[in-house]
Amino acid sequence: MELKQEIRGSAIIITPKGVILDKEEVQKFVDCLTEAFERSGIDRVIINLSELDFLTSSIMSVLIINWYRASKTTGRVFVLSAPDKHASHKFSITHLDGIFPIVQTDEEAIAV
Numbered sequence: 001m002e003l004k005q006e007i008r009g010s011a012i013i014i015t016p017k018g019v020i021l022d023k024e025e026v027q028k029f030v031d032c033l034t035e036a037f038e039r040s041g042i043d044r045v046i047i048n049l050s051e052l053d054f055l056t057s058s059i060m061s062v063l064i065i066n067w068y069r070a071s072k073t074t075g076r077v078f079v080l081s082a083p084d085k086h087a088s089h090k091f092s093i094t095h096l097d098g099i100f101p102i103v104q105t106d107e108e109a110i111a112v
Helices: 023-038 057-074 085-093 106-111
Strands: 002-008 011-019 044-048 052-054 077-081
Touching: 002 023, 011 023, 011 106, 023 044, 023 057, 044 057, 044 106, 057 077, 077 106
Parallel strands: 011 044, 011 052, 044 077
Antiparallel strands: 002 011
16 A cells, blocks of 8 residues: 655645555544644645545545544544545445545545
8 A cells, every 4th residue: 555645735645555454554644634734724634536446435434534533623624535436436325425524535624
């Protein structure tokens, strides 16, 4: 698993690539998100799902925890972008699509 980060203005876009299956990879993702929330000048954390091969329950849990952190604790915006049809279906059947802002592009995520 690889994590790409890109800063665009006051937004950070994190793009996990590959599959996040074991505890070490999940922890690497958690650490990356923690660092993003601690960065000065960042008011928007965007997770681009376009290169994630499989959305596991562990990753869904990390997303939920960090959405809560963003919206309830830090006041930052937490947005998901570019989910594939399988990820979109998982968000739909779990009703998380009504909680997370989910958009198709990073540009839309920056505008949310």
